[in-house]
Amino acid sequence: MDKKDFARFLSQKRQDAGLTQKQMADQLYVDHSTVSKWERGLSYPDITLISKICEILSISEHEFLTACEDYQARKEKLQARRYRGILITIQMIFAIGYACAVIPCFICNLAINHTLSWFWIVFSSLLFAACITNLPFILSGRTKHNLLFTSLCAAAALFLMLTVIAWQTDGFNWLFDTAYPIAGILVAAYFAIMLICRYLHVNIILKLGLSFLITAGIALIGMVLGNSPEHPIEAYVNFLSWNAPNDYANKIVFLSIVALGVVFSIVGLMLLIRKKIQKA
DSSP: OOHHHHHHHHHHHHHHTTOOHHHHHHHHTSOHHHHHHHHTTSOOOOGGGHHHHHHHHTOOHHHHHHTSOOHHHHHHHHHHHHHHHHHHHHHHHHHHHHHHHHHHHHHHHHHHHSSOSTHHHHHHHHHHHHHHHTHHHHHTTTOTTHHHHHHHHHHHHHHHHHHHHHHHHTOHHHIIIIIHHHHHHHHHHHHHHHHHHHHOOSOHHHHHHHHHHHHHHHHHHHHHHTOOTTSOTHHHHOTTOOOSTTOHHHHHHHHHHHHHHHHHHHHHHHHHHHHHHHHO
16 A cells, blocks of 8 residues: 555545544544654554544545545445335334324223223234234344244234134134134244245255145145035045036146146256265
8 A cells, every 4th residue: 555645545534524633633542743644654553543543534444454435335335224224214114003003992992892802903913913014124133043033923923813803702613613723734834935945955946846845735725624515525636537616726726836846846856966966
């Protein structure tokens, strides 16, 4: 690094910061003449002062050492700051929206019914929504298992919401017969796909194949559980017969997903095996 270029850069940055040589020297606990020597190119700052100088002049250590503006780094830093600002704004919008929903419902339920009844349905529903909209932003950067923790909280909030609805509507029969089984199957499928995509260290094609096969399993369960009482289950799961009414679309969708899952899984396994052979 040329002394003249460094001296010119340091002087310019000091002036941009609105500091005199004496003010800068006072903040660094050095003599005024020391700063003057730096800016005249007679000497370099001591290495122990670099971090403090960068802090005072609002520059990066890379800019200090190269004596030039790092526009790309500044641009990235500005974009990161804007992105964080957008995330905070989104969180605030959701939080205000939830508050605007909870507070009036709380007041109205007490004023009209003189007790808290349907308010708990609203509250549990908003809690479930907050786990999806706000919790990921709150946990962002704090843990590498952000998605897993958020998903667990959202799943717990979902079952809590269903329980509260059943409690307030005296519907525990449908809760255990229908709501819990359906929610449990869907949540289990989601976690299976999420764990495969997030934690299984294989190629993306194999991940897609396994995800398609899990989705096909959910489609098959949907056909079995959602069959019309007038028609036996065998009519929906017997893929050798296409005589049952209204089952064509379900079977076509199911077989298409299975085909995609099988193809992607085979290709993904072949790529995985080839990669291991090449490494060996």
